[in-house]
């Protein structure tokens with residue numbers, strides 16, 4: 490049975506610096522103590538496994554195919570839309586599989602990805618990404634070494650909204666149907682119909698970009714209306730340095746009382762809003778139960794290009810949101826595509842940027858890419874205590890700060906009590 494066997498990890502370093510052995514059974518941490526047998530993990534730190542709460546697997550690794558001459562958001566959007574209609578399901582699946590393997594190898598046991606839905610691409614990206622469920626079954630069973638062939642070997646049910654699958658995969662993959670603009674008015678009817686089709690075809694959540702819609706408020710209401718019967722919402726919010734109009738404030742008004750989880754990703758302009766209004770919006774976001782996902786890579790890349798000196802960093806108001814009681818997670822967003830030419834599919838890279846560009850502490854930064862991200866996605870906490878889900882990252886490091894600083898490639902990733910990825914590094918020093 491998946492997750493059913495007992496695994497013992499010996500001589501691990503815990504985040505507080507102490508050493509212990511951890512016994513895993515039934516997909517959970519069974520006991521922490523001292524055991525006689527098991528694999529030796531001397532030199533490895535154990536952490537709750539990271540989560541990638543905001544990816545775009547369908548766009549990943551397209552930077553060499555799609556130019557963004559201006560380097561800003563509109564340049565990326567224009568470049569991507571000019572290219573998108575040419576994408577086949579197979580092309581998307583191959584790049585997405587490479588990205589997903591990288592996220593899992595780096596430790597992510599949950600990945601939420603947005604996938605483009607539009608009249609030019611239909612549901613092709615959604616179908617391509619949903620086929621990765623088969624890859625994840627194969628990884629767990631140790632069956633699949635070659636490229637994805639589109640055949641799903643598993644019968645594991647797709648995760649219900651806000652929950653993980655009944656049986657653990659190598660990674661829980663959540664797919665957000667990302668609607669095209671316009672979604673509002675008569676002109677948006679076709680795009681709204683496609684989002685409805687995407688939910689019926691297996692999307693786990695619905696999203697859109699209201700600030701790029703001719704009528705942001707109507708765009709928000711359309712998405713909430715489409716999702717209200719069945720799925721959560723995850724919006725791209727205010728990806729600009731202009732504090733007005735605040736579609737985050739509109740979303741907080743509209744989402745109050747919404748029956749499912751709501752995530753606001755980016756929220757860049759909140760970081761540029763004068764403090765009294767910033768606090769007022771943060772309190773509205775908290776009251777509405779909305780979680781915010783900060784995306785430092787993409788916003789450091791896209792924002793502030795018009796500033797000749799001291800360009801703003803483009804991060805949301807992390808501290809003020811937390812003080813208001815909002816869950817603030819962080820994700821990697823774009824991965825070597827026209828929205829972000831670099832990126833390594835590594836939550837530890839995201840955590841490092843929170844420390845550098847957001848002045849976060851190492852502990853808060855790691856929480857943002859692990860348990861805070863789990864909370865934002867409606868998933869249970871992973872704690873290092875008996876009974877907790879056995880989703881763990883063992884990494885060659887002594888402390889969480891050092892793990893973030895070095896992003897050491899030597900990692901063992903555990904999902905549901907089973908090792909699903911192991912990366913080792915060997916350096917030769919030839920005599921010279």
Ligand SMILES: [Zn+2]
Nearest residue numbers: 545603725822
């Ligand atoms: Zn995004």
